[in-house]
Amino acid sequence: MSLSTHVLDTARGMPAPGVPVRLELADGTVLASGVTDGDGRLRDWVPDPAWGAGAYRLIFDTAAYLGSEAFFTEVIIAFVVREPERHYHVPLLLSPYGYTTYRGS
Numbered sequence: 001m002s003l004s005t006h007v008l009d010t011a012r013g014m015p016a017p018g019v020p021v022r023l024e025l026a027d028g029t030v031l032a033s034g035v036t037d038g039d040g041r042l043r044d045w046v047p048d049p050a051w052g053a054g055a056y057r058l059i060f061d062t063a064a065y066l067g068s069e070a071f072f073t074e075v076i077i078a079f080v081v082r083e084p085e086r087h088y089h090v091p092l093l094l095s096p097y098g099y100t101t102y103r104g105s
Contacts, residue, residue: 003051004043005058006091007036015040016094019065026055026078052084060092070096077101
């Protein structure tokens with residue numbers, strides 16, 4: 001029962017440290033927040049009582065990493081958890097003018 005993320009800077013070919021991330025319910029209630037570590041990862045950051053089946057949003061403050069010239073200042077990934085007992089890994093592949101994501105393992 002957990003959620004992790006990993007931000008990779010695809011333009012530099014390296015992890016993206018220092019990216020602020022928030023986890024919200026679909027209604028905007030903030031459940032957890034954190035900052036990616038030196039390896040661009042954020043794990044073990046969601047309190048167990050807050051995690052369960054439902055709709056969530058991961059919000060990445062990409063302007064904090066890309067700077068004031070960022071085109072995408074924020075990336076929002078909306079997803080649904082149907083099996084909360086499983087691990088969910090939601091990476092973000094980031095570049096100055098694009099991004100992609102997927103459900104990892």
